[in-house]
Amino acid sequence: MEKDKFCVDINYTLFDVMEVIESIRERAVVILSEDKVCGVLTLGDIIKALSEGKNMYARIEKLYNPHFSYLKEYDLKKAFEMFKIRNYSLIPVIDDEYHLINVITPRDIMTRLHFE
DSSP states (O other), X not given: OOGGGGEEEXXXXXXXXXXXXXXXXXXXXXXXXXXXXXXEEEHHHHHHHHHTTOOTTOBGGGTSBSOOOOBSSOOHXXXXXXXXXXXXXXXXXEOTXXXXXXXXXXXXXXXXXXXX
């Protein structure tokens, strides 16, 4: 998986993020600050910001929730449980310094996890 296509910089605008989400055909992106994962921004977050009167060119630095779920290893079974319980749009896989290793999406679960 091309993990970098899911990444946006903390200085992006809502408009920039919407373009990335459209291009990757997913519902969320991973927010990076100085090459470290600092959050996830979803389409729902964008809709909420716009409904609260935010401008399309508002920077996302204050619009995402810095408390996000992640995994420390690429584990589709654990990810499946997280998706099932919380209805996440994506789950970042990060190392101990919060560098992005990979991204797991619901599509990954559907195409790669073999149910027994």
